[in-house]
Amino acid sequence: MFEGGGDKHRDSSSMITNEEYCHRQSAFLADIPLDNVVLIPTNPVMVRSRDTNFPFRANSYILYLCGWNEPEGLWMAHHNGTKWITSLFVQPRDEKKEIWEGRRIGVEQASTQFPVDEAYSIDDLDEVIKSLLSDSKGINYIQGLNSNLDELVKQSGSKYSDPRPVLDSLRILKSPQEIEVMKKSAEIASQAHINSMKAGHPNVGEWELQSVIESHFVNCKSTWAYPSIVGGGENATILHYKSNNEVINDGELVLIDAGCEVLGYASDITRTWPVNGTFSQPQREIYELVLKAQLAAIEACKVNNHWKSMHEAASIVIAQGLIDLGILQCSLKDALGDNFDGQYRKFFMHGTGHLLGLDVHDVGGGRQGDDSPGPLLQPGMVVTVEPGLYFASWRSDIDVPDRYAGIGIRIEDDILITDDGPVNLSENCPKSIEMIEALVGSGGGNHV
Template identity: 40%
Template sequence: MLTPNDFRHRRKQLMRQMKKNSVALVASAPASIRNRDVEYPYRQHSDFHYLTGFHEPEAVAVLAPGCKEGEFILFCRPFDPEKAIWTGRHAGLEGARAEHGADQAFPIEALDEQLPRLLENRERVYFPIGQDAELDHALLSAVNTVRGRARNGVEAPHEFIALEHLLHELRLIKSPEEIRIMRRAAEVSVLGHRRAMRACRPGRHEYEIEAELAHEFALHGMRSLAYPSIVAGGANACVLHYTQNDAVLGDGDLLLIDAGAECANYAADITRTFPVNGRFSKPQRLIYELVLEAQLAAIDAVRPGRRWNEPHEAAVKVLTRGLVRLGLLEGKTSRLIKDEAYKKFYMHRTGHWLGMDVHDVGAYRVGGKWRAFEPGMVLTVEPGLYIAADCQEVDPCWRGIGVRIEDDVLVTRDGCEVLTAALPKTVADIEALMAEP
């Protein structure tokens, strides 16, 4: 797992990329009320966690390169023995320094008093502009305080820069330790999906299969989901972000599961589609194998130097050609692609960055061009086909079939590695797994 040295290295990386005479600010995620006096389980803001590893609300980190008293200043809640009785251990100012590497630590209540000092004679401030109203207010108030000292020869920052521009580029390329964590998230997520396949049968509810996933994740210490699980039987699979998960699974239907565990704040993201009764019908198999062919073509396009759009274009070409072959589209493949006729059945892109957020940060275009893949990037590859139950333009045998196949893919020096490859996805392998006692 990540150590204080890992977080220190990240802060150094960021500060090296900041312009001279700058300071950076980032705030923790707030605690969120579920109802009345009950809070949701706390999950730290990914940017704040990336730089600090600090897992408490009511905190602000300041990076001040060249500051004589120390470059990493953390404002947080002081230790409160009474609070510790009710909610457990928390870092306090001493823990902020000893355990999280802060050079200076102040009570969060001292932010308004201390921040002007940290901004004096700094030319620019990096911070997440407009993301946190309280941080925006604290910063602008501090800047105005510094401006009020102009007659004393003190200068205030005059340039404000979005922190994400630098920070998210750092987050895009995963370190070896981050990749180890993501491998573990993928490994446990695969176990959850395998358990779900074996537990599936007609007459069970979607939420029962959802429970199997959560059970397996928690057995391995991953109590947090990377995102709400999609467990969509039959035509529910044609709703891309279906999370109601309360329908009865029908004999002869497919079940689409899109679910992943979170390990140490890093996400896995897997989708598999399989028959509720363990055997694909002929129409289901034809659609499924077409999506699998598209996914394999897309994965083959993931390698250093290839561009972000290429896996999607490879998948679209295979899907469109196959839809013509199956009679769901009519016309020349190239024209259908140009006219985006495939979007009736395939309306989303083929992947996204993956990391601390399931839809992780990082630009998809650089300098007006699709970004080139580099080693250390992690993305999903997830083509699909969704034929609505009320689609009157197609033969009834296709209606209500929704299929998506998604894997997590690491870009390596000489190609790519599918982190979730241990989960079956051929028709034969899925049917064999579901037939196991």
């Protein structure tokens, strides 16, 4: 929104209020000693090639505390003996630089429109914080993001500590406003996946489906939250495939793992479907097994369940299914192993999910399937649920019936934990075989 002579204002469509940011700041500062200075820098700008930078993405911690998303930002808090004073250091207005690089919010608008008491030019950082740093007993700050700040902190000789564990414990539980934003992010990504299914056909290029997905993100003023994975045929068995440069043949599946972000909040959705619109019998068997495992894992997303409960629920279904399909010839006990580390892990080698938020693999928990005990599931957590099965034909460590060779399938939704049970934020993205078969190719030739 631009007004008053073209000054850049805070986006009026923002779904997170200043009141909420202030609440987050108070909750954070309640855990910080009063004689400390707190400094939360944003991410550095990274060079892509010569004078072209990578698109700037603000650090999730500064986004969480105040929503500041311009480069070089720094959020600060210090206690004046009576109360915490919060500040933003920002790029100052500069007509010459703005002509080249874009409009800046500037110091004045930062102090009046953003949830801080004071604002300063980042050019005055040294001058403003030197005495604060030398007077403080400790410095709470995130190292390694702002080299100038790292140097100033080092020179001050003060003891520093990492504020991230405190912030992580807050970020893990999403507020009603955050949940609304995450719903929007999941809705945009769901529609993008639907569009890609409609555009599917034999011999479609992976990159063409990627462009359908990402053009919808851009069309919604969003952007990808992580590089889109579009893997056709055996490429679906490569977990972080991102070349997206091969043609998908008639009879093959495509696995698309793609999500976007809204105000920094990520969605993370995976669908796998046949490009010709009809699952073959072997594809159908594996798809039904992964879907059954995913539904069991979603069912386990209940308040006070252990972090690993959804991984265990998915694993039991997968292990039994592998035995039933003749892929594993052993008992369920041997398939699962003593600690969910048995033979089924050769085909389902990743966790069942992760926390989701301002980071796609969000802070505050482990990944499902790793060794950390992780948190108990609580209302307000958002997790992904994404079991998969992968049968790469070129692997020497597995032996699968020919009919399943080359199949890779993952199904992923974004699940909000509530007192009333799991709420699927990506429920509008179809995943039943019937709905997928009806959708694939239904967009005619126009790919939308």
